[in-house]
Amino acid sequence: MPNYKFECLNVSVSGEGVARVEINRPEALNAFNTQTWTEIGQCFTQFKSDGDVRSVVLCAAGRMFTAGLDLKEAMASSLGKARDPDSDVDVARKGYYHRLFILDFQSAISAVEVCDKPVVVVVQGGCLGIGMDLISACDVRIATEDAYFVVKEVDIGMAADVGTLQRLPKIVGNDSWVREVCYTARRVGSKEAHLVGLVSSVYATTGEAMKAAEDMAGVIAAKSPVAVVGTKHLLNYSRDHSVGEGLEYTALWNTLAHNSHDMATAIVSSLKKQAAQFPKL
Structure with a gap:
């Protein structure tokens, strides 16, 4: 069995074949640093070839699913330096390596989708920015009543580039609504998310939502x-x-x-x- 020891994720696999992946940076509101998204890519890539894993429940510790990208780390990293207008590095050379960075980021989130084991995600509290990219790559989305969703990227001066713009229109099927929330970065509550089909069900508490997700994953794991x-x-x-x-x-x-x-x-x-x-x- 593969070693599922990570710094930013808590991972366990039940005897029935249900894996539980918990994003575990509650002190930072589960904001995604490089370590987080890298580990998600590694974890779900391992799941794909692990016969002991039959289905997955994805969740997050604390009061919020994720606050989005860890902006402090991003600005201090090569990503932030690539945007420095005073840098004397040739634009074409900066662009070349920045493209590779984006492709790596995309691949890590896409690992959830290309992992052939169904993934049920539970969203509580806020799901911002990269959180939308991540849940869009999952199979089934369950939310708590206090959950809310924001395609946040336009508020930090960029277009979402890790999967939301590609997957969200196919999940919801309402082009007008998708464009509205992506252009405005407005907050979408759980009731509206359920109405448009972003999530399949809403529960009063995180405990109830987790039980529903684990029950569903258990049913899936019992199938061929x-x-x-x-x-x-x-x-x-x-x-x-x-x-x-x-x-x-x-x-x-x-x-x-x-x-x-x-x-x-x-x-x-x-x-x-x-x-x-x-x-x-």
Whole structure:
């Protein structure tokens, strides 16, 4: 089993295959420094090839999911220096390395999406900036009544560049609403987030939301891992391709996946009205 020891994340995996990932910088309102997003990328990359992990619950310690990017660290880092107008470094050279930095950041957050294990995220309190990028890469979003969401980047003089602008329109399906919240950086409450489809359910307390997420992840973990990872992979592929392309790709995928013993196990268990037991991936 991979070593899930991190500085900014608390990670555990239950015997049933449910991994719990907790962002753990409550003293900084879980603001993302480089270590945080790097560890998220590493963690979810490891999950993808860990057969003991069947589903994931993502959450955060403290009263806020995340305050967004750690601006103090960002300004003190090479990211901040790249913006220094007094720097004598050639603009093209600064731009070259800054692009690589952005691509690394994108890859770390995208690791949540390309990890074939479904991810259920629980949002409490504020979810700002990079938090929106992160939850947009998750499969299912659950919120508490006090949760609120802000696409914050325009307020610090930039366009969001780690996934929100690419994923949010496909999650919500209301182009006018998406553009409004991205242009204005206004605060969106949990009730509105539920209404537009950003989150699938809202609970009164963090405890209730966590229980719902863990129950859902447990149900997912009990299914055939071959079926679950295939379903997530095909949903992601089909979202980004035409219906025809999605169908053709699914046919190729299932040409292999239909050879799994899980299908026979599931059918027999269903007929006997028994809970099926599936080996790990």
